[in-house]
């Protein structure tokens with residue numbers, strides 16, 4: 624998947640803000656690309672371009688060689704192929720719906736993914752896949768923990784059998800221990816569901832646990848894109864060094880950065 628130069632202008636009362644300019648990224652099959660950068664650097668704007676929620680003024684988003692337009696102009700099969708997990712399941716899950724209804728809703732839009740007669744089993748499988756007891760199907764989001772709610776969000780996205788999962792700060796609202804459980808789940812699901820993941824975060828500790836490659840954004844531009852190992856051990860851009868320096872300060876000097884391959888189970 625390549626999206627050379629998605630560029631977005633946001634028209635205010637008098638000014639035009641160039642949110643993202645000249646970002647050229649690609650994601651391989653079964654790869655996790657982390658998109659990092661400070662607040663306002665344009666990460667979510669890139670995600671919205673990939674999902675087709677905003678249209679780049681210049682540049683294109685392509686998926687397996689096909690150019691993707693805005694979401695409502697995408698063929699159903701391509702809408703399905705790219706799914707999103709948001710930061711806050713508290714607000715992205717409808718509080719009035721049960722977990723079962725939330726997941727079944729996805730199949731109303733894309734019925735061919737789970738034929739009607741198979742949906743009871745498909746629902747149980749969708750929940751089991753994300754480590755939830757199928758018994759939670761009758762509960763509402765308010766009856767679940769933050770981690771369980773984020774598992775429901777992931778189940779809802781995977782219910783459509785996407786090829787690319789876009790996670791925008793998907794673990795940022797969770798406690799550190801729950802965060803690592805969800806990150807491990809995503810790493811497992813990536814393998815079992817043959818997924819590519821665009822993982823947006825401002826948290827380098829999270830990047831270290833999940834990323835194969837890291838793209839660093841600053842003020843709407845891509846400043847560096849390299850393997851996680853390279854970025855953590857030999858960053859080339861001064862801004863990346865600055866980000867890593869800040870993370871080192873937070874985590875204690877001298878602590879080494881492990882990349883995904885070195886992460887062990889709990």
Ligand SMILES: Nc1ncnc2c1ncn2[C@@H]1O[C@H](COP(=O)(O)OP(=O)(O)OP(=O)(O)O)[C@@H](O)[C@H]1O
Pocket residue numbers: 633640641642660661662663664665666667668669825
């Ligand atoms: N709807 C909007 N109207 C005006 N400006 C916007 C809008 N959405 C985003 N921006 C601006 O575009 C730039 C990029 O924003 P974006 O949300 O993509 O950043 P981000 O990297 O996701 O930040 P965060 O880490 O805070 O989520 C920022 O300068 C932001 O203020």
Ligand SMILES: [Mg+2]
Pocket residue numbers: 666667668791
């Ligand atoms: Mg954002």
